[in-house]
Each structure stands twice: as structure tokens, then as C-alpha cells.
Amino acid sequence: MEKSFNPPVALLDFIKRHDKFIITGHEEPDADCIGSQLALASLLRRLDKTVLLRSAGPFRKTEIISYKNLFSSEISAEDRADAAVIIIDCSNPSRTGCLCDGLKGLPLGIIDHHAAGNAVNADCAYIEPASPSSTVLVFSLFKSLSVKINEDEARLLFLGLCTDTGFFRHIDSGGGEIFRIAAELADAGASPKETFYKISGGKTLNSRLLLGTVLCHTEAHINGKLLISTETMAETEKYGVENRDSDALYQLLSQIENVEAVVVVRQSAANKCAIGMRSRDSVNVSKIAAVFGGGGHKNAAGAHTEGNVNSLKQAVISEFNKIMP
Ligand SMILES: [Mn+2]
Structure with a gap:
């Protein structure tokens, strides 16, 4: 069965309504979490939003270490001023680890592909368990907001997709939509060859x-x-x-x-x-x-x-x- 992913109007409104975003994800991040945070940050910056990237870390996995310096693990009072929060790849602020307290009381949007556990009091939630990765949901945001995916964004989105699908090994029959998305990302500049080496190479x-x-x-x-x-x-x-x-x-x-x-x-x-x-x-x-x-x-x-x-x-x-x- 074909399935395409469409962000809820409430999330699109949330993005339009705010000018400053703190983007974060779960602690012990993987490449889907980091790739979707970075691609979303890039998308929002192209829409002239101010974006702060936050992660509790640690950046253990070899394929994400090079992105570590783009993230801070602290949220100051200045950071909080007029900011809205988007949490990606998990549905509960408690999963953001040491950042959780600093996010309290701010407008909150959630983007996640895990089945929702505890219902969270978010202003908007895009929770789609049928999606194989959070980057696929961010991909759908680019589409809905009519922003053409550039080379860097394509690489980040593809990295998350490959990570969470075990390089497409976990996709069953009927998953053609995922390959159409992968094809579009490859055409936009993502390299399956380099991504595979990034994920599976570089071991000690x-x-x-x-x-x-x-x-x-x-x-x-x-x-x-x-x-x-x-x-x-x-x-x-x-x-x-x-x-x-x-x-x-x-x-x-x-x-x-x-x-x-x-x-x-x-x-x-x-x-x-x-x-x-x-x-x-x-x-x-x-x-x-x-x-x-x-x-x-x-x-x-x-x-x-x-x-x-x-x-x-x-x-x-x-x-x-x-x-x-
Ligand atoms: Mn994920």
C-alpha cells in the first residue's frame, strides 16, 4: 500500500506563527535524531527563522560525531525569550535529558515516528508511527512548505532514513514510497555509497x-x-x-x-x-x-x-x- 506523509496543519501554523525555535531531540542521539534536527534547522533558517540547536548528547556514534559542535547542551534565559520548541524523534520532553527543565513552559511542537507512549501536552504533534524515520517527516515538511531540498539537507535526510531502516533492510513489501523519497534525495545530492560508509565504516x-x-x-x-x-x-x-x-x-x-x-x-x-x-x-x-x-x-x-x-x-x-x- 502506498503511503505518503503529510504534516498536520497545526504544525505548519506553529512554524508560521513563531520566529524563533529551539530544536532538540532525545539524549543519546542517533543519526536519525541528529539528521532530522539539522535538516529542520536548515529549513527553518531558510524561512528566516532564528534557530538554536540543542542536544543533551553524548555524541557516541561515529556517524554523528562530526556534527557535535553544531549543538549546545545548555538553555539560557536569553535562549528561552520568545522561543518555541520543536522536539524530534521522541514524544516526551523527559527524553531530552538535561534539557528538559530548560524547555518547560515554552510553546511545544513534536515530530516523531515512534508510537506515542504517554500523551504529551504539546501545542501540535506530528506523530506518524508508519514513517520509517523522523527525517521522512522532515522531508514532508519541506514539501508542504514548498522549499526545494538542497544538497546538504538531502545528505542529512538520507542519513537518518538509512540509519533507521538498517539501510533499507527493514522495509517490507508495499514500502515503495520510501524508495521514491530515497530516489529524490539521491537526485538532490545524497550519496548512498558515502552514506553506507559513514554508517558502517570508521570503526576502531x-x-x-x-x-x-x-x-x-x-x-x-x-x-x-x-x-x-x-x-x-x-x-x-x-x-x-x-x-x-x-x-x-x-x-x-x-x-x-x-x-x-x-x-x-x-x-x-x-x-x-x-x-x-x-x-x-x-x-x-x-x-x-x-x-x-x-x-x-x-x-x-x-x-x-x-x-x-x-x-x-x-x-x-x-x-x-x-x-x-
Ligand atoms: Mn528515529
Whole structure:
């Protein structure tokens, strides 16, 4: 089914009504969050608006580090004067981290593609869970406001789209509209080749060595349907926590035949562990995470809990045994 995205009139009015905007997104930003913030800032500046870019950071992911200096993590009284706020890629101001207090009481617009959790008291909201990225929603704003996308904007919008779709791997049949948008961005100056390298290249050797170490700990249980791995504090320290590449780890493990769920138990302190879980299709890992005091989504969940990697590994395996025949 074709789907095109159209911003609500209330958001277009909100943009027309205000002259000064603070644009922000969630803490621990990814390239969709940063790409959509920057592209929206560029759009609003071309409409002669004043724009302040804010992010709580940290800018960990290699593909966004080069944009770090365009953002500040503080909001002054002067910044607040006559300003309206647009939050992108999340629906709740609490997700903006340390910026949350500084945004209080200002007119608020939301642009997000996650299903809305708690209803937020916003002046306008463009929440479209069918959109694969926030940059697609910003793309639709360019269209509605009749602003031609320039080369820099095309690159930013494409970067967010590629990030959130796993370079188009998560798009199912019927997703032709997304490719029409991608085609338009490529024609406007975005390079799929360079974007792929930006997202998947630039890794450190230590990140691959840590990945290899954790892969070597992987055990198969329940006829190979559950894969579980561990990371000790000594290993984290040896290679550096900044070199952890969880996305790559989950991706490699979920490509193994018959696998339905993937779990990584990491020792985060002397008697504390972080448990991360991913599943394909029907296995609901958020239920397992809840047993350990955590939560999340059906196919991606996690928990922080007391214990050590070996005892928690056994506890996790027995929980999966209960739900996986
Ligand atoms: Mn996103």
C-alpha cells in the first residue's frame, strides 16, 4: 500500500506563527535524531527563522560525531525569550535529558515516528508511527512548505532514513514510497555509497576485537533457538566501553540459523549486570526482561539487575525455557 506523509496543519501554523525555535531531540542521539534536527534547522533558517540547536548528547556514534559542535547542551534565559520548541524523534520532553527543565513552559511542537507512549501536552504533534524515520517527516515538511531540498539537507535526510531502516533492510513489501523519497534525495545530492560508509565504516580495531571476544562466548540453548553471550568487566576495560558495538553483535548473532532470541549479559559493576535481548518475530523478550526488573519492546528489551554473568545467564536460560517449547 502506498503511503505518503503529510504534516498536520497545526504544525505548519506553529512554524508560521513563531520566529524563533529551539530544536532538540532525545539524549543519546542517533543519526536519525541528529539528521532530522539539522535538516529542520536548515529549513527553518531558510524561512528566516532564528534557530538554536540543542542536544543533551553524548555524541557516541561515529556517524554523528562530526556534527557535535553544531549543538549546545545548555538553555539560557536569553535562549528561552520568545522561543518555541520543536522536539524530534521522541514524544516526551523527559527524553531530552538535561534539557528538559530548560524547555518547560515554552510553546511545544513534536515530530516523531515512534508510537506515542504517554500523551504529551504539546501545542501540535506530528506523530506518524508508519514513517520509517523522523527525517521522512522532515522531508514532508519541506514539501508542504514548498522549499526545494538542497544538497546538504538531502545528505542529512538520507542519513537518518538509512540509519533507521538498517539501510533499507527493514522495509517490507508495499514500502515503495520510501524508495521514491530515497530516489529524490539521491537526485538532490545524497550519496548512498558515502552514506553506507559513514554508517558502517570508521570503526576502531578494538571494537572488532571486543565483538570477536563476545562472539566467542556465545552458547546455543533450546535447540539453537536461544543464543546467549557474556561480557566481563575485564573485557570491557581491555577494549574500552566506547568500542562496544551492540548493533553489530545482535546482527551477527541473529543471522544464525534457527535463532529466535539473542541475549547478552554484561557485568557492569562488581555485583551488577546489564542484560540485553533481541528477538525475531513472535518471541516477546520484554516479558523476560520484566522478570529481571527491566522492560522494553516485544523484539528488543533489557534489564539492569544484581548478580554476576554466570548466575544470571543460567537464570535467563531457565526463563526462556518456560516460554520456548
Ligand atoms: Mn528515529
